[in-house]
Amino acid sequence: MTVTETAVTISVDGNDVSVPEGATILDACTAAGIDTPTICYGPTLTPVNACRVCVVELEGSRTLVPSCSRPAEEGMVVSTDSERVNHSRKMVLEFLGSGVDLSQADELNEWSAKYGAQPDRYDNPERMNEDVKIQDDLYVRDYDKCVLCYKCVSACGDDAQHTYAISMSGRGFGARIATEFDVTLPDSACVYCGNCVAVCPTNALQFKTEFDLREAENWRPEDQSVTTTICSYCGVGCNLELHTQDERIVKVTSPDDHSVTWGNLCIKGRFGWQYVHGDSDD
Helix, strand or coil: CCCCCCCCEEEECCCCCCCCCCEEHHHHHCCCCCCCCCCCCCCCCCCCCCCCCCEEEEEECCCCCCCCCCCCCCCCECCCCHHHHHHHHHHHHHHHHHCCCCCCCCHHHHHHHHHHHHHHCCCCCCCCCCCCCCCCCCEECCCHHCCCCCCCHHHCCCCCCCCCCCEECCCCCEEEEEEECCCCCHHHCCCCHHHHHHHHHHEEECHHHHHHHCCCCCCCCCCCCEEEEECCCCCCCCCCEEECCCCEEEECCCCCCCCCCCCCCHHHHHHCCHHHHHHHHC
């Protein structure tokens, strides 16, 4: 027997869009070909509604609604490009840019340019002003780049790894992502899967190899190639995307849409590629 999928139809910017029942407004926007800005949203993560940059105007609603988590309902009338929506997105991006180093957040900077955000118009912004935490040779933490999107917490917790090594700590301008009792990463519950690094939108978490190349002013994404292969460590069949520069692997990612990994890897797949180079000092 064939099961017929129930669909709902909503209006997005004047056009009718049909999506499966249970889909979100963001799904409808994507189906309509509308590129909606997101920061805390990830295709493999549960929405946490933290950034509010994906808000849209919903007819009959007093407030703007987050498109990433609001289910699409039959007959909804949604506007994604109204003056109210654009102003809200601009202000969110300005506030983030005024207090966080977004120099390596390419996508956020593109959105800021689109919406005309000018974070430098705010004087004396609050910053964490902490040194980059380098506690091992795998990845680093730079809190001045963190926008508190919670994506790393979700990836470490219920949505992927179930390790719960990190969570929110502090309040107000002192809020940050931290290990339990703020112990070092090697002393924490971290298993170094690197799934937190994979979902970070601002490079607050980044491979130590990338950090070192950036410090040497030799990080050249435009000269890098990406090769998809299968992890050689076990029989699970995880897909790896090997990012290479000057014929050396500089980092490893995994596609979000792969049915085995869904973007997630273990420590071996994410960081255990040095043997490929055959260097005696690696």
